[in-house]
Amino acid sequence: MATEVFDQLRAAADAVRPSSYRILPLDDWIEAVVKDWFVPTLRPIFRALQWPIAQVLDGLQSVLLAIPFAVVVIIAVLAAWRAAGRGIAIITFVSLFLLDWIGLWRETMITLAMIVTAVAFCIVVGIPLGIAAARSNRTAAVFRPILDVMQTIPSFVYLVPIVMLFGVGMVPAVIATIVFALPPLVRLTNLGIRQVQGELVEAGRAFGSTPRQILWEIQLPLALRTIMTGVNQTLMLALSMTVIGALIGAGGLGLVVYTGLGRLDVGYASIGGLGIVLLAIILDRITQAMGDGDNARRRKAGRTAGERTPDAVAGEAA
Amino acid sequence: MDGTRGDGHASAEVTSVPRRIEVRGLSKVFGADVAQALSLRRQGLSKSEIIERIGAVVAVDEVSFSVDAGEIFVVMGLSGSGKSTLVRCLNRLQEPTAGRIEIDGEDIVAATEERLRALRLEKITMVFQHFALLPHRTVAENVEYGLKMRxxxxxxxxxxxxxTLESVGLASWADRHPADLSGGMQQRVGLARALALDPEILLMDEPFSALDPLIRRDMQAELLELQRRYRTTIIFITHDLNEALTLGHQVAVMKDGRFAQVGRPADIVLNPADDYVAAFTRDIDRGRALPVRAAIRQPGSAGAGAVLPEGAVSIEGGQPLHEVFALASGPAPVVVVDAEGRVEGTISAADVTALLAGNPQQGRS
Structure with a gap:
């Protein structure tokens, strides 16, 4: 008796559900629009976009794979030492040594080529966009929701249009990585430029600078640290895309993890993951130190001169 | 320091001193409804009433003044009086809403962007309250900035x-960064950056306000010295009346976007135009602000142009009043003379004391 009443109530309630009558074929519509119009119309444009990325990626990858292991290690360790000091140089050496020891050198170089390509294009696109956003509140207002969408859409979702437009392979994976990793660089470039003191920009104008000169002489140098933080963020996001990139045909360390997962091969998947972490540590430390480096050097120079140069001491006393 | 300035000065001596800056009816309104804000102001509403009513700020309100070549024109006012906006209109860092600005006969309001940049590099430079030095550049590179733009x-x-750094005493600091310098030294760099362009006109927006009192006094003396040497025309903004009276050939007291009074320092002190100006002058140091000649009771009593009386001591009339204390308290009569040594009048210790005490009877009208 009670269940009968309940069923009747439920039927009445379901009567107002639109899905009881018909399912809206939104998926068909999207497919129709994307397949019949979007993809064929825009494919030439997207193919053209693909070309420079393919050139850079191929070039970088063949160079990295051609250079002997020892040379790569020496260059990387020297770069780390110059930019970040002895500690980071040691970490770099140990990490690279380990990456080769576990048999993932080739994969590491492939991933490195992809990351560097993606970040390079992010810089080429992202910094000008950030500058544009910093110069006009209207531009910034247009960019903000777009960047929000780029950052919040799960990366799996836009793998689909990317595959449709660009196919599968390394280059589409790099493009997905660029889309995913771009927003922080645009945001932080914008922020960095806007944070430059108004009086300094005013001084630039008062001393006859054009807007372009103000940008190059005052705003960009002073925003550099914030922009480098953006580059660092972009790099980290790009690394986090390596496994997802493997879903659409990217090689490298991401593919190791993906293959290991597919085969339920815990060990193989784990060393792939370890490789990504080691690469992330090296790149993170070096780029962070590059961002701080300029200021740190200056502080150091100021301090030593203040302590040691006699004329400075005399000047201070006077 | 350069030929053009010397020539300009020479011709200035032949004819009467040329008007360098001529400002007529200059207004600047921030906000959407500019026309309405100005018309409300004309109807007698106060600045704050207009802000409340339509949200527009009348920062500068129909200000007119003129500055002669080689003169220091000081605009004194409290924060929010519009003085910083006013000075920024002169080199168009702020776009004037209405009015005329002429510099050496050239209409600044109508100047193109390109012409403005040229003016800022050739003629009008600026010194900022918080120095506005580039922290990533060395002291020398900061001073070079305008030259690089040229x-x-x-x-x-x-x-x-x-x-230029040598002329402000900082040559040995050329390759340091601004952060290594004290505030006073940083402002000297700011001054050097402006002077490196050999400007004819120097806009100074509260340049010494961020400095300690002792350093400020040194910088004032140094500025007067530099001005004497280069004959630069200076528009100087300050909120400190003592500073205004020490530096200015002409002083304008600004309130709510308008000039409450414009005049020579002695006029401001002795004949304040209204209660607002009078309230400021009460606190000032008369010994420094007033010239000796303000204490003369009987002008030319010893006979203008006459020779000095026997045993008298003389003092130049343009000296600050406190210079005469020691002389006036001595037994000999004190004779005030002008720059050429002609007698202007005599003063007594009582005259000086009365003037210092602020007795209005004593003031020259």
Whole structure:
């Protein structure tokens, strides 16, 4: 008796559900629009976009794979030492040594080529966009929701249009990585430029600078640290895309993890993951130190001169 | 320091001193409804009433003044009085809403962007309250900034920067960064950056307000010295009336976007135009602000142009009043003379004391 009443109530309630009558074929519509119009119309444009990325990626990858292991290690360790000091140089050496020891050198170089390509294009696109956003509140207002969408859409979702437009392979994976990793660089470039003191920009104008000169002489140098933080963020996001990139045909360390997962091969998947972490540590430390480096050097120079140069001491006393 | 300035000065001596800056009815309104804000102001509403009513700020309100070549024109006012906006209109860092600005007969309001940049590099430079030095550049590179914008080669602008730094006593700090310098030294760099362009007009927006009192006094003396040497025309903004009276040939007291009074320092002190100005003058140091000649009771009593009386001591009339204390308290009569040594009048210790005490009877009208 009670269940009968309940069923009747439920039927009445379901009567107002639109899905009881018909399912809206939104998926068909999207497919129709994307397949019949979007993809064929825009494919030439997207193919053209693909070309420079393919050139850079191929070039970088063949160079990295051609250079002997020892040379790569020496260059990387020297770069780390110059930019970040002895500690980071040691970490770099140990990490690279380990990456080769576990048999993932080739994969590491492939991933490195992809990351560097993606970040390079992010810089080429992202910094000008950030500058544009910093110069006009209207531009910034247009960019903000777009960047929000780029950052919040799960990366799996836009793998689909990317595959449709660009196919599968390394280059589409790099493009997905660029889309995913771009927003922080645009945001932080914008922020960095806007944070430059108004009086300094005013001084630039008062001393006859054009807007372009103000940008190059005052705003960009002073925003550099914030922009480098953006580059660092972009790099980290790009690394986090390596496994997802493997879903659409990217090689490298991401593919190791993906293959290991597919085969339920815990060990193989784990060393792939370890490789990504080691690469992330090296790149993170070096780029962070590059961002701080300029200021740190200056502080150091100021301090030593203040302590040691006699004329400075005399000047201070006077 | 350069030929053009010397020539300009020479011709100035032949004819009467030319008007360098001529400002007529200058207004600047921030906000959407500019026309309405100005018309409300004309109907007698106060600045704050207009802000409340339509949200527009009348920062500068129909200000007119003129500045002669080689003169220091000081605009004194409290924060929010519109003085910083006013000075920024003169080199169009702020776009004037209405009015005329002429510099050496050239209409500044109508100047193109390109012409403005040229003016800022050739004629009108600026010194900022918080120095506005570039922290990533060395002291010399900061001083070179305007020269670089002019397109000078590296070696040439470095030489000029070092020379200018020398004139402000900072040559040995050329390759340090601004952060290594004290506030007073940083502002000297700011001054050197402006002077490196050999400007004819220097806009100074509260340049010494961020400095300690002792340093401020040194900088004031140094500025007067530099001004005497280069005959630069200076528009100087300050919120400190003592500073205004010490530096200014003319002083304008600004309130709510308008000039409450414009005049020579002695006029401001002795004949304040209204209660607002009078309230400021109550606190000032008369010994420094007033010239000796303000204490003369009987002008020309010893006979204008006459020779000095026997046993008298003389003092130049333009000296600050406190210079005469020691002389006036001595037994000999004190004779005030002008720059050429002609007698202007005599003063007594009582005259000086009365003037210092602020007795209005004593003031010259």
């Amino acid at each position: 397109g000078l080669a590296k070696a040439e602008r470095r030489a000029k920067a070092l020379k």
